[in-house]
Amino acid sequence: MxxxxxxxxxxxxxxxxxxxxxxxxxxxxxxxxxxxRRVYEYRLKLQNELEEHPELWFRRNIRQYWADSxxxxxxxxxxxxxxxxxxxxxxxTGTNAVLxxxxxxxxxxxLGTNLTYQAVKNxxxxxxxxxxxxxxxxxxxxxxxxxxxxxxxxxRDYLKNNKNVKIAVIDYITSPxxxxxxxxxxxxxxxxxxxxxxxxxAHSPGQIELNLDELGADFFVGNLxxxxxxxxxxxxLYVAKQHTDxxxxxxxxxxxxxxxxxxxIDNGTKDHTPFFCAEASLNFFKSIGGFEKVYGYNKKLIRxxxxxxxxxxxxxxxxxxxxxxxxxxxxxxxxxxxGVEVSGESTMKLQLDLLENQDITSVFIxxxxxxxxxxxxQVYNTMDDFIKLxxxxxxxx
Numbered sequence: 001m002x003x004x005x006x007x008x009x010x011x012x013x014x015x016x017x018x019x020x021x022x023x024x025x026x027x028x029x030x031x032x033x034x035x036x037r038r039v040y041e042y043r044l045k046l047q048n049e050l051e052e053h054p055e056l057w058f059r060r061n062i063r064q065y066w067a068d069s070x071x072x073x074x075x076x077x078x079x080x081x082x083x084x085x086x087x088x089x090x091x092x093t094g095t096n097a098v099l100x101x102x103x104x105x106x107x108x109x110x111l112g113t114n115l116t117y118q119a120v121k122n123x124x125x126x127x128x129x130x131x132x133x134x135x136x137x138x139x140x141x142x143x144x145x146x147x148x149x150x151x152x153x154x155x156r157d158y159l160k161n162n163k164n165v166k167i168a169v170i171d172y173i174t175s176p177x178x179x180x181x182x183x184x185x186x187x188x189x190x191x192x193x194x195x196x197x198x199x200x201x202a203h204s205p206g207q208i209e210l211n212l213d214e215l216g217a218d219f220f221v222g223n224l225x226x227x228x229x230x231x232x233x234x235x236x237l238y239v240a241k242q243h244t245d246x247x248x249x250x251x252x253x254x255x256x257x258x259x260x261x262x263x264x265i266d267n268g269t270k271d272h273t274p275f276f277c278a279e280a281s282l283n284f285f286k287s288i289g290g291f292e293k294v295y296g297y298n299k300k301l302i303r304x305x306x307x308x309x310x311x312x313x314x315x316x317x318x319x320x321x322x323x324x325x326x327x328x329x330x331x332x333x334x335x336x337x338x339g340v341e342v343s344g345e346s347t348m349k350l351q352l353d354l355l356e357n358q359d360i361t362s363v364f365i366x367x368x369x370x371x372x373x374x375x376x377x378q379v380y381n382t383m384d385d386f387i388k389l390x391x392x393x394x395x396x397x
Contacts, residue, residue: 001038001287004017004287004288005287009293009380010380010382011380013379013380014380017037018034018037019034024361025360025362025385026381027376027377028363029227029378030176030178030203030227030329030363030376032225032226033229033232034229034378035231035232036229038284039277042277043231043277046065062265065275065276066265066272068276069275069276069278070086072279073224076205076282077236078210078212079238080213081241084238084241085237085238085239086237086239086260086261086264087234087236087264087272087278088221088264090223091201091202091222092123093235094236094237095169095198095200096250097248098198098219098239099127099167099169101246101248102167104166106133107133108135108164108166109136109162109164109165109166110127110128110134110136110169112124112138112168112169113138113141114139114141115177115179116169117171117175124136124138137162141179142368145319145321146321147321148323148324152185155190156189159190159195163193165193165195166195166196167196167198168190168197168198169198170198171199171200172199172201172202172208173201173204173207173326176367176374177331178326178329178376179324180323180324181324187199188216196219197218197219199215199217199219199221202221202223202226202235203326203329204227205222205223205224205226205236206224206227206229206285207226207326210222218239219237219243219247220237221238222235222238227328227378228281229284230277231274231277233274234274239260249267288379298328299327301377301382302327303330304383305381305386306386308386309332309389309390310332313333313334316332317330317331318331329376331365331375334372335394335397337350337396338396342370342371346366347364347371351363351364360388360389362375363375363376
């Protein structure tokens, strides 16, 4: 994309390339992302093309756009066989497709953790409740975590003593706890015990350099609207070749049993345009510097911003190794605040109060008995955002 190679990160790129309000503090890119103007305008172009001739769009055009977008994203995440990847609306949709497609036997176990994303945890529990004889179980991860071996050994010990685990749902980056899990090692432990692996990589594309063919997971889901600048409603589902005939779209439609690609592209009269913006979003990401520049800016800023907040509030970050901190996300303990209890309901009220009254956005959570502020930044953020957030919270101390 023209004119982006030398653009300055921070306020300059925010003003020129994003729609974000001038004075809003948006330190929560990890939840809903922010779509660049150029990507948004490209989507409008696609929607105009759809409305100019709906018949032509659904009968012919979507197939070429689908193929082009798939090819670009498969290359980006290192999938050689494009038949192993399809677009879905979000990571949770892909997770649903996998768990609701698999055949389970009586006594099978679906394994998550206490830090599994709540929507996915609900899904794991639902499948366990609705499949006769199937159980949903959750490993308990606690803090502090001294090394990644603490997590690897947790899986190894559990699988050694529980032979009926059918599939493990594993976060690449936990949410909202922002822990970078040793997924490759966990996958290998699972393989040694004959356990399928489903990687919830909701926060991975654009934040982690992915090689899905080498990762070795049976299934992988990842959002493109979070860290890769795609419109909301754009995610990928990767299915290892040996499983492609087992996974079906949630909405059974015209092409049931005709293959992964056919089932997921023709799946109701829906808006495909977020999927077809994937290549444009990837081009934006590359044009502003790609992994090297984006990673460098965001990682430096999130570290400097969190250090400032910890000093200002007199608190610390969650007790995990630095190597297990997500690149662009970090949890900082909240100080004791007036009227804020140690509960999810109380921290959510704080989050909404700052959003609605001061136009400051971050995530405030309670987990493992501690209140945290989960910070997540992108190239449009500056240190001034952290200062405004920090001062707003300090006034409540």
